[in-house]
Amino acid sequence: MKxxxxxxxxxxxxxxxxxxxxxxEPLVHQVLTAYxxxxxxxxKAQKSRAEVSGGGRKPYAQxxxxxxxxxxxxxxxxxxxGRTFAAKPRDFTxxxxxxxxxxxxxxMLSELARTERLLVTDGIKLEAPKTKLLAQQLKAWELxxxxxxxxxSDAKLALAARNLPHVEVVEVPALNPLSLxxxxxxxxxxxxxxxxxERLQ
Numbered sequence: 275m276k277x278x279x280x281x282x283x284x285x286x287x288x289x290x291x292x293x294x295x296x297x298x299e300p301l302v303h304q305v306l307t308a309y310x311x312x313x314x315x316x317x318k319a320q321k322s323r324a325e326v327s328g329g330g331r332k333p334y335a336q337x338x339x340x341x342x343x344x345x346x347x348x349x350x351x352x353x354x355x356g357r358t359f360a361a362k363p364r365d366f367t368x369x370x371x372x373x374x375x376x377x378x379x380x381x382m383l384s385e386l387a388r389t390e391r392l393l394v395t396d397g398i399k400l401e402a403p404k405t406k407l408l409a410q411q412l413k414a415w416e417l418x419x420x421x422x423x424x425x426x427s428d429a430k431l432a433l434a435a436r437n438l439p440h441v442e443v444v445e446v447p448a449l450n451p452l453s454l455x456x457x458x459x460x461x462x463x464x465x466x467x468x469x470x471x472e473r474l475q
Contacts, residue, residue: 279395326355425446
């Protein structure tokens with residue numbers, strides 16, 4: 275399989291083991307759901323009638339007042355009372371083993387390559403860490419919404435990209451399914467492609 279070079283007329287030959295898999299939609303969906311769930315705080319908490327302070331004494335006599343009987347002024351029916359079925363803190367994380375995670379990444383990269391949304395560059399050369407320079411370069415390549423994957427941290431590129439709304443720069447170890455799904459196209463450096471091939475074979 276070959277990937278198109280954006281800053282050249284050629285193409286880069288890549289491994290079928292990393293970029294030539296069939297798209298496994300159920301697996302990708304499961305991993306994306308688990309990844310999003312792991313980002314939830316799960317700290318929501320409310321008090322039930324047992325946890326609200328007060329309410330130990332019967333508010334008024336059982337009979338003779340004309341009102342409905344009541345045993346506590348902290349009943350969920352009362353203002354200031356506890357919550358029925360009070361929410362408690364919970365852990366939303368779902369188990370995703372390494373084989374599933376790598377399978378989802380492999381599947382997504384293969385689909386991006388098949389639909390020609392995965393592009394390669396031999397490097398993004400910026401004279402200075404300026405957003406304007408990167409924006410001009412991406413416009414020339416027709417990449418308004420793009421995930422840029424690099425093999426090692428690039429301070430100039432990171433600073434230039436952080437103020438662009440539909441552009442994200444990640445290193446290969448930080449590559450995740452959510453980022454791959456969030457952008458129209460993915461642009462990788464040649465070094466990043468080689469590193470991904472090593473990791474996924």
